[in-house]
Amino acid sequence: MTAVTAPAARRRLIVAEDSVPTLARGTRLRYDEARQRWVLLVPERVMAPDEIAVEILQLCDGRRSVADIIDHLAAAYAAPRDEIGTDVIAMLQDLAGSGFVVEARKATP
Amino acid sequence: MSPTLLDTSPVFADPTDGLAILEEKSVAESYGIPLAVLLELTHRCPLQCGYCSNPIEMERAGNELSTEEWKKVLTELAEIGVLQVHFSGGEPTVRKDLAELIQHATDLGLYSNLITSAVLLTREKLAALADAGLCHIQISFQGNEPELANRIAGFKGHSKKLEAAGWARELGLPLTVNAVMHRQNLHQLPGMIDMAVALDADRIEVANVQYYGWALKNRAALMPTIAQIDDTTRIVEEASERLRGILDIDYVVPDYYADRPKKCMGGWGRQFFNITPAGKVLPCHAAETITELDFESVRSNHSIAWIWQNSDAFNRYRGTGWMPEPCQSCAFKELDFGGCRCQAFALTGSAGNTDPACSLSPRHHEIFRTAEAESATGTNRYIYRNFAGGTLEPEQQEV
Numbered sequence: 230m231t232a233v234t235a236p237a238a239r240r241r242l243i244v245a246e247d248s249v250p251t252l253a254r255g256t257r258l259r260y261d262e263a264r265q266r267w268v269l270l271v272p273e274r275v276m277a278p279d280e281i282a283v284e285i286l287q288l289c290d291g292r293r294s295v296a297d298i299i300d301h302l303a304a305a306y307a308a309p310r311d312e313i314g315t316d317v318i319a320m321l322q323d324l325a326g327s328g329f330v331v332e333a334r335k336a337t338p
Numbered sequence: 339m340s341p342t343l344l345d346t347s348p349v350f351a352d353p354t355d356g357l358a359i360l361e362e363k364s365v366a367e368s369y370g371i372p373l374a375v376l377l378e379l380t381h382r383c384p385l386q387c388g389y390c391s392n393p394i395e396m397e398r399a400g401n402e403l404s405t406e407e408w409k410k411v412l413t414e415l416a417e418i419g420v421l422q423v424h425f426s427g428g429e430p431t432v433r434k435d436l437a438e439l440i441q442h443a444t445d446l447g448l449y450s451n452l453i454t455s456a457v458l459l460t461r462e463k464l465a466a467l468a469d470a471g472l473c474h475i476q477i478s479f480q481g482n483e484p485e486l487a488n489r490i491a492g493f494k495g496h497s498k499k500l501e502a503a504g505w506a507r508e509l510g511l512p513l514t515v516n517a518v519m520h521r522q523n524l525h526q527l528p529g530m531i532d533m534a535v536a537l538d539a540d541r542i543e544v545a546n547v548q549y550y551g552w553a554l555k556n557r558a559a560l561m562p563t564i565a566q567i568d569d570t571t572r573i574v575e576e577a578s579e580r581l582r583g584i585l586d587i588d589y590v591v592p593d594y595y596a597d598r599p600k601k602c603m604g605g606w607g608r609q610f611f612n613i614t615p616a617g618k619v620l621p622c623h624a625a626e627t628i629t630e631l632d633f634e635s636v637r638s639n640h641s642i643a644w645i646w647q648n649s650d651a652f653n654r655y656r657g658t659g660w661m662p663e664p665c666q667s668c669a670f671k672e673l674d675f676g677g678c679r680c681q682a683f684a685l686t687g688s689a690g691n692t693d694p695a696c697s698l699s700p701r702h703h704e705i706f707r708t709a710e711a712e713s714a715t716g717t718n719r720y721i722y723r724n725f726a727g728g729t730l731e732p733e734q735q736e737v
């Protein structure tokens with residue numbers, strides 16, 4: 230076992246407007262009644278997403294593209310699309326870097 | 339009194355804006371709702387790793403909690419707000435009711451993780467666990483080359499582990515490779531990272547051995563050299579950069595060689611606890627090594643919530659009030675909570691002392707010198723973990 234090439238399914242995800250993000254397996258977003266807040270459960274950790282992060286994560290449904298997500302949020306907050314777009318892509322890129330968000334089209338079924 | 343999380347604002351913000359690791363603000367005397375619990379279903383294990391943190395006095399099968407008892411434990415955990423459960427051991431897959439317990443956790447909305455050596459798995463068994471809702475699997479590897487890996491484990495299991503990792507991926511289970519590192523396998527770390535990539539793992543956890551239980555008995559055979567630790571840091575940093583987005587690398591620095599101790603368990607009795615095969619509730623998996631403490635059991639008439647809030651073992655070292663100097667007046671006391679109680683007990687004879695891993699501990703230099711000496715001249719022969727009290731590895735196997 231010394232091959233070092235990553236299997237095709239696992240390639241660094243570069244988040245762009247046409248990416249279709251979805252939560253990775255092993256990553257669960259749920260509302261926690263005991264603490265009255267949303268939590269993101271990942272291996273070995275519990276993350277506490279803020280309101281806007283929760284909204285973005287909920288939109289990562291494996292069908293919407295990043296462009297759709299940005300459009301949706303820009304409309305919902307009546308905010309400039311550019312600004313929202315930069316924030317959304319930065320956040321998703323970080324999540325992808327940690328492996329919590331993956332590209333839906335290439336994800337293993 | 340029901341547990342309340344005093345303040346959910348995080349101390350350690352994640353680089354991701356708006357997404358932080360959930361941890362209550364550092365209020366010295368406070369504790370919140372526990373986040374995660376380690377369930378040691380059994381001490382039985384076909385492997386005999388000398389680095390095992392299980393106590394030397396292991397629990398026999400007859401004393402293990404029954405299926406119904408474990409289910410009740412899971413129900414109580416979900417009720418008090420625990421979010422994650424780690425099924426561990428020993429080897430948790432020796433329990434025939436594992437799938438049933440995972441299913442119960444799933445039904446309760448708990449995030450379940452399996453920590454296994456994988457040598458007893460078949461594809462069918464693993465598929466049943468996945469169907470029961472298992473969220474994540476961690477497979478331990480002792481090396482990346484079979485001969486050494488099998489020698490360390492005292493069991494020919496390496497090729498089976500590789501096979502099981504493959505099944506995990508076929509079944510779509512997220513996979514972490516647990517790489518437990520020490521003097522005799524640190525040279526294989528680059529190979530183990532490559533192996534994790536080739537296995538299509540999501541994460542690798544590079545953990546240096548912690549010296550409790552069996553591992554303390556084997557310290558001379560395990561203690562890494564300073565040069566190895568420097569190499570490790572370099573290897574991990576380089577690989578983390580290169581594999582960003584491909585393989586997540588978690589690295590736990592060995593605290594014998596650090597200036598400050600690790601924040602053990604996120605602080606005693608603050609976020610985590612552990613349940614032993616016979617149902618004792620411990621603030622940390624090695625806490626039974628502290629012979630001056632008594633632990634409550636889930637078999638008593640107390641609820642787990644009561645034990646978490648009121649038991650002496652949890653409250654004794656909670657917060658910072660118990661701390662002696664140099665901790666008491668130290669600026670770091672709410673960052674590391676004085677380090678590890680088990681290590682303080684093992685190395686100084688009292689769990690209430692500053693962890694000698696801290697360079698400010700009066701015992702630090704003496705212990706550091708011992709570690710250094712052991713890393714240079716210690717024997718390579720393991721004392722294998724077993725119910726017979728340990729077996730010394732035969733001489734001819736020395737490398």
Ligand code: SF4
Nearest residue numbers: 383385387390428455
């Ligand atoms: S460390 Fe080794 S011997 Fe101990 S429980 Fe894990 S696999 Fe078994």
Ligand code: SF4
Nearest residue numbers: 665668670671676696
């Ligand atoms: S003196 Fe105590 S609180 Fe300060 S760094 Fe050392 S262990 Fe931590």
